[in-house]
């Protein structure tokens with residue numbers, strides 16, 4: 480499709496500059512060229528009749544796992560970016576827990592090189608410690624120069640207090656966050672699902688809320704001590720939200736994310752049978768669904784409610800997917816052996832939209848938490864993204880709020896078909912994704928297009 484597009488009549492939502500109205504948007508040479516009411520037909524531009532649809536800045540995911548190098552059977556940069564644009568994302572940040580771990584500037588550069596020519600922007604997160612082993616800090620300044628936007632040992636917490644302190648001291652000088660997977664290992668032990676009645680009934684080892692909350696509190700104390708910036712990955716409990724709320728009131732430099740699954744599902748999803756079609760045919764004796772096994776685990780309704788409330792009032796800054804694709808053999812097995820994680824990029828936005836449909840969140844706040852706020856947290860990337868503003872990169876997501884569809888993981892373009900949402904109905908669908916002015920994903924009905 481041509482480089483010059485005129486998107487007409489959509490409800491345009493750009494929280495960064497307070498826009499929520501029906502206007503036209505002209506895209507040219509990869510940038511937002513103009514916005515306004517009734518922009519006239521432009522030379523050579525393709526017009527898109529977007530009446531009834533919503534146009535938002537391209538979604539930005541600060542937390543996903545692309546698995547390359549080392550685990551290409553789970554996902555690659557190519558399949559992951561294809562899944563991203565199908566889900567409405569134009570920028571995704573890749574965690575470093577690959578093999579080898581992305582713990583040096585060469586590895587960061589190599590990912591940046593692989594990302595060239597893909598349908599979405601990929602920004603690397605470097606490991607905070609060498610080989611993510613939690614023993615020795617990495618060369619953070621070199622990695623920031625190569626393009627790293629933050630540091631994390633995700634999959635693992637940074638357990639050592641003194642190492643976390645030093646990580647914060649270095650990273651704050653570089654203007655990037657330490658992104659911590661908050662978990663106290665000795666409380667986590669061999670946990671499988673949330674500690675509670677379901678774990679007891681199924682005879683599975685539970686993961687207590689305290690395993691997360693204790694580390695959240697440690698991180699808040701160290702952020703206060705150092706003035707450094709901690710970003711808390713995938714917050715899952717009410718206690719964590721309460722702590723973050725208190726810390727923010729005190730002015731501690733802390734930001735936090737929640738995933739669509741922790742915002743919409745409870746531990747009871749573990750009891751739901753997998754869908755009856757597709758490769759995940761349930762074994763008749765299955766008492767649980769390994770697709771719902773995720774770390775941190777799905778929690779209780781009280782936790783979900785606290786997360787949603789925290790997201791609505793900005794205590795939780797952003798939604799991030801924690802897209803964690805796995806091969807089906809890693810999920811089609813007993814719970815104790817199943818991998819943690821959900822393939823999330825293709826359902827994240829639609830499942831988060833359920834919060835809007837259920838009137839728990841307004842649409843501009845949802846767009847803010849999935850586009851404008853993540854853009855704000857990418858301070859060092861120096862990219863003009865996350866806004867529908869003249870001169871910004873033409874990264875755009877056009878969606879229909881009301882189209883219903885049934886999740887079929889066999890249709891995922893991600894290599895990871897592992898989702899507890901298989902067979903479930905969602906409302907709201909991405910119709911068009913534009914990255915740097917190019918259409919990279921389209922379900923646009925041809926009669927909505929005219930030249």
Ligand SMILES: [Zn+2]
Pocket residue numbers: 633634635660712713774775
């Ligand atoms: Zn994690």
